[in-house]
Amino acid sequence: MVVPIAYYLVLSAILFSIGVAAFLIKRNIISIFMSIELMLNAVNLTFVAFAHQWHQVSGQIFVFFVMVVAAAEAAVGLAIIIAIFRTRNTLDVDHVDLMKL
Amino acid sequence: MHLVLFLIFGGLCVAGALNLLLQRHPINSALSLIVVMTSLAVLYLLLGAEFLAAAQVIVYSGAIMVLFTFVIMLLNAGKEERTHGSKAAYIVGFPGAAALLGILTYIFLKQSDHLGSAKLGGYLVTTSDLSRVLFRDLLLPFEVTSVLILVAILGAVALARREH
Amino acid sequence: MEVSIWIFLLLSVLKVAVVTVITLMAVAYTVLLERKLVGRIQNRWGPSRVGPFGMWQPMADGLKLFLKEDLMPTNVYKPLYILAPLIALTCALISISVVPFGKEIYYKGVDLFQIADLNIGLLVILGITSIGVYGIALAGWSSNNKYSLMGALRGSAQLISYELALGLSLVGVVMRAGSLRLRDIVNIQATHGLLSWNVFGGLQFVAFFIYLMAAYAETNRAPFDLPEAESELTAGYHTEYSSMKFAMFFMAEYANMITVSCVATLLFFGGWSSPFGDLLPAWGGPVVQALLPVFWFVLKVFFFLFLYIWVRGTLPRFRYDQLMRFGWKFLLPLAIANIIATSLWLAFRAA
Numbered sequence: 001m002v003v004p005i006a007y008y009l010v011l012s013a014i015l016f017s018i019g020v021a022a023f024l025i026k027r028n029i030i031s032i033f034m035s036i037e038l039m040l041n042a043v044n045l046t047f048v049a050f051a052h053q054w055h056q057v058s059g060q061i062f063v064f065f066v067m068v069v070a071a072a073e074a075a076v077g078l079a080i081i082i083a084i085f086r087t088r089n090t091l092d093v094d095h096v097d098l099m100k101l
Numbered sequence: 102m103h104l105v106l107f108l109i110f111g112g113l114c115v116a117g118a119l120n121l122l123l124q125r126h127p128i129n130s131a132l133s134l135i136v137v138m139t140s141l142a143v144l145y146l147l148l149g150a151e152f153l154a155a156a157q158v159i160v161y162s163g164a165i166m167v168l169f170t171f172v173i174m175l176l177n178a179g180k181e182e183r184t185h186g187s188k189a190a191y192i193v194g195f196p197g198a199a200a201l202l203g204i205l206t207y208i209f210l211k212q213s214d215h216l217g218s219a220k221l222g223g224y225l226v227t228t229s230d231l232s233r234v235l236f237r238d239l240l241l242p243f244e245v246t247s248v249l250i251l252v253a254i255l256g257a258v259a260l261a262r263r264e265h
Numbered sequence: 266m267e268v269s270i271w272i273f274l275l276l277s278v279l280k281v282a283v284v285t286v287i288t289l290m291a292v293a294y295t296v297l298l299e300r301k302l303v304g305r306i307q308n309r310w311g312p313s314r315v316g317p318f319g320m321w322q323p324m325a326d327g328l329k330l331f332l333k334e335d336l337m338p339t340n341v342y343k344p345l346y347i348l349a350p351l352i353a354l355t356c357a358l359i360s361i362s363v364v365p366f367g368k369e370i371y372y373k374g375v376d377l378f379q380i381a382d383l384n385i386g387l388l389v390i391l392g393i394t395s396i397g398v399y400g401i402a403l404a405g406w407s408s409n410n411k412y413s414l415m416g417a418l419r420g421s422a423q424l425i426s427y428e429l430a431l432g433l434s435l436v437g438v439v440m441r442a443g444s445l446r447l448r449d450i451v452n453i454q455a456t457h458g459l460l461s462w463n464v465f466g467g468l469q470f471v472a473f474f475i476y477l478m479a480a481y482a483e484t485n486r487a488p489f490d491l492p493e494a495e496s497e498l499t500a501g502y503h504t505e506y507s508s509m510k511f512a513m514f515f516m517a518e519y520a521n522m523i524t525v526s527c528v529a530t531l532l533f534f535g536g537w538s539s540p541f542g543d544l545l546p547a548w549g550g551p552v553v554q555a556l557l558p559v560f561w562f563v564l565k566v567f568f569f570l571f572l573y574i575w576v577r578g579t580l581p582r583f584r585y586d587q588l589m590r591f592g593w594k595f596l597l598p599l600a601i602a603n604i605i606a607t608s609l610w611l612a613f614r615a616a
Contacts, residue, residue, distance in 0.1 A: 002220045003107045006213035008144070011111045013205035015137070017198040018118040024194030030127045030178055034134050034169060038118060041141055041161070052148040052224055053217050057234045060150050060226055064235070067160045068246045072253035074165045078172045079260035085176050086263075091127075128345070128406065135399070155388035159432075163395025164425060167402070171421050174406045174414065227384060228445055 008049035015042035029084070029091050033077055040070050103221040106147055113140040127178045131169050138162045149225040276375040281362070284380060288361055292519040293323035299574045306578035327512070335508040338408070345407035350506065350513035353400025357520035360393040364527045365448050367537045367558040378537075378559065379448070386447040387439065390528060391432060394483060398424045400517065401485075401492060405502035416501030419585065420492030423482055426592045427489075431479035433600035434472045437607035438463050438532045451536030462535040468610065471603045473533045475596050477572075480525040482592065484518065487577035491585055526569035530562060537562040 019039035026032045044063045051059025084096055117136035124130045138161040145154040209216070235243055297312065297319065304311025312319035337343070363386040367378035376382055383389055398421050405417020441463065442450040454462050463469040482489035493501030503514045530536060537558035549557075583591065 002218040003103050003147075004213050004218045005216040006209045007107065007111075008148070008219070009209040009216070010206050011114060011144075013202055013209065014115055015118050016205075017202035018115075018122055020201060021194050021198035022118075022122045024190040024197070025122070026130075028127050028178065030169065030173055030176075031121075031130050034121065034127075034130055037161075037165065038121060038134060038137065041138060044157075045141060045144060048145050048148050048150050048153060049219075051150065051226070052219055055224055057226055057230055058239075060153050060231060061234055061239060063150075063153055064156065064231075065242065065246060067156060068250065071160055071165055072250050074168055075253050075257040076260065078168055079257040081172060082176070082261045091176065091178050128403075132345075132399075132403075139396075151383075151385050152388070155385045155392055158392035159388065159395055163392060163398070163428070167395070167398050167421055167425055170399070170402050170406075171418070171425075174402065174418060174421075229443075 005049050005053050009046060012042045012045040012049070015039075015045070027092055027094060029081055029093050029096070032093065033074075033081070037070065037074070040066055103147060103219070106221075107144070110140040110143045110147075113137075114144070125180045127173050128170065131166060131173060134169075135162050135166050138166065147221065148219055149223065151225065152228045152231050272373055273375060276373060277380070280375065280377075280380055284361060285358065288358060288520060288523065289516070291523055292516050293327065295519050295522065295570055296326070296515075297323050298570065299577070302571070302574045303578045306575070330508060330512040330515075333508040335510065338410075338505050340409045341505060342407040342409065345403045346505075347510075349400050349404035349407060350510045350517070352403065353397060353517040354513040354520070356393050356397035356400065357517040357524065360390045360524045361520070361527065363389050363447060364524070364531065365451065365536065366562050367555065369448060370555050377555070382448060383446065385445050387435065387445045387450070387532075390524070391428075391435075394521070394524075395424075395428060397517070397521070400514070401502050404506070404514070408502070408505040410505050412498045412500075413502050413504045416492045416498045416504070419498075420485060420502055423485075423489065423491060423588060423592075426589060427479045427482040427596070430475055430592060430596035430600050431483060433597065433604060434475035434479060435532060436600075436604045437469050437472045440604075440607055440611055441469070447531050447536075451531055451538065454535040455538035458538070459535075459540040462533065462538075462540075464533040469533060469603075469607070471599065472607075473529075475600050475603065476529060476533070479592075479596060480529065481573070481576065482588070484521045484525055486518075486522065486573060488580040488582050489588060490582060491588060522570065522573055523566065526566045526573070529569050530565040534565050536565075 016039050019035045019042060022035035022038065023032055026035060044066055047059045047062045047066070051057065051063075081091070085091060088096060090096070114137050117133040117140065120133035121130045121137070124133065138157060142154040142157040142162070145151075145157060300322070301311040301319070312322040315321040315325045337346070362380040363383055365379040365382070369379075370377045401420040401424070402417050405413040405415075405420065408414070438450060439445060442453045444450065454466075457466065460466045464473045481487075485492050491501075492498075493503065498504070503511055506514060539557070539561050
């Protein structure tokens with residue numbers, strides 16, 4: 001039994017759209033950050049699906065690099081969140097509206 | 102078999118993502134995101150990317166999301182409140198995301214015939230295939246990412262450190 | 266291979282059931298072994314009343330835990346409070362599925378001594394152990410108790426710190442075998458008996474000690490048992506748990522110990538291969554030849570479990586800052602140095 005690649009792409013589109021919606025609607029800064037991760041994951045699925053279709057390893061290498069960047073981003077982003085929480089004592093993005101800590 | 106597995110784990114992905122969207126408590130969102138990521142690892146396996154599947158579980162579910170839950174626990178993040186900003190986001194967010202989804206789905210399904218299909222065991226990238234490309238053709242980008250990670254570590258330490 | 270899918274499925278399910286039962290029994294008797302040995306180390310008898318030499322003690326303990334009242338504190342976050350022990354136990358038990366116990370022998374297309382033979386077996390074990398962190402983290406968080414939260418924070422920080430050293434210590438072994446498949450890693454050590462084991466002939470003894478220390482920290486065992494340090498945190502992350510839920514954490518800890526011992530055996534001590542290599546003449550029929558490797562494997566795993574208990578009976582607990590310093594400033598650089606040394610050695614040998 002075969003599954004059309006298009007199904008994988010549609011699945012990744014669904015995940016990406018949910019990520020976008022969550023990014024816009026969520027008010028907690030950690031949740032917003034998690035929706036970014038969700039979008040990155042959706043894009044990764046597209047890369048892997050295309051790598052499968054074209055029989056190219058480089059598609060998977062892309063995913064590998066995205067993972068590395070996501071790990072770096074998570075470390076720095078969470079450090080920023082901790083710094084914000086320390087100074088402003090809130091995680092709500094509506095209350096973090098100054099361009100300084 | 103492939104279709105069944107795809108439907109199960111694709112369904113889990115979507116359910117997890119929706120749960121992330123609907124839950125008000127960050128820790129529930131984090132857990133649903135873990136479900137999404139782990140199911141994605143299974144989908145990678147179905148697409149013949151075995152190393153990436155393992156890396157997905159180890160890096161995403163095992164490291165990044167642990168970091169998230171750690172921070173949620175550390176800051177004792179509570180339920181989020183609905184504020185003014187979120188109302189505007191509701192008006193723009195849902196239609197925008199729905200439109201995006203509609204366009205993408207339309208294009209993908211229309212081009213479905215050109216895209217071909219995936220068969221279980223049809224195409225497998227072994228770890229040695231992957232590393233051959235990574236360490237021969239793409240050695241420089243690989244090394245650059247190591248510098249990136251080093252910078253990120255230093256940045257994270259500098260940001261999170263308490264001022265004395 | 267033209268084997269009916271139903272026979273395959275039936276045999277596979279049977280295999281899973283047998284391995285699960287054996288692992289659970291091994292967990293129960295590791296607890297008894299620990300109590301006995303620690304008792305001896307501390308100059309006591311250990312359990313000796315239930316059955317001969319206390320042999321039925323694990324059964325009695327299990328029955329007691331099963332019959333106890335399952336307390337649910339009022340202010341816990343219920344879904345996660347229930348989920349946490351399940352995650353811990355499931356992750357601990359799943360990882361045994363990729364461990365090969367003996368030689369590759371097929372019966373009707375089913376590998377007799379391994380549940381799943383994966384190309385990425387080693388990574389699967391690492392991945393599943395890294396998911397196991399959530400058991401501890403969520404237990405502590407959902408209990409709504411300061412001690413539990415402290416234990417969980419310590420636990421998750423400790424686990425992500427030591428995972429790095431653990432993963433890096435295995436790179437040398439993987440480089441030597443050129444594969445992540447556990448059977449390949451064992452096969453390359455099976456040529457000259459003791460001399461070709463990674464810990465001796467493979468020159469991976471530094472990696473072995475890094476692995477051992479990092480794995481003790483990963484399983485939250487003494488001297489790294491800070492997440493459940495009795496003297497500081499009551500019982501750490503499982504303070505609020507009782508009855509079967511507590512038993513699940515308890516079993517998870519011991520199942521993890523067994524997995525770690527299995528992995529140490531596979532990666533550094535030649536897995537199921539005999540320490541004498543081919544020196545010993547092949548005797549007995551095919552059944553003995555098939556079961557002898559399993560005997561060696563179990564013996565080695567038993568040795569590592571013994572080592573675990575011995576260390577617990579001997580060493581005092583680390584302080585938290587010492588623990589972190591040890592992991593990041595000593596084990597991690599050492600693991601990286603080991604990778605460099607191993608790759609230089611391999612390149613030199615290949616040239």
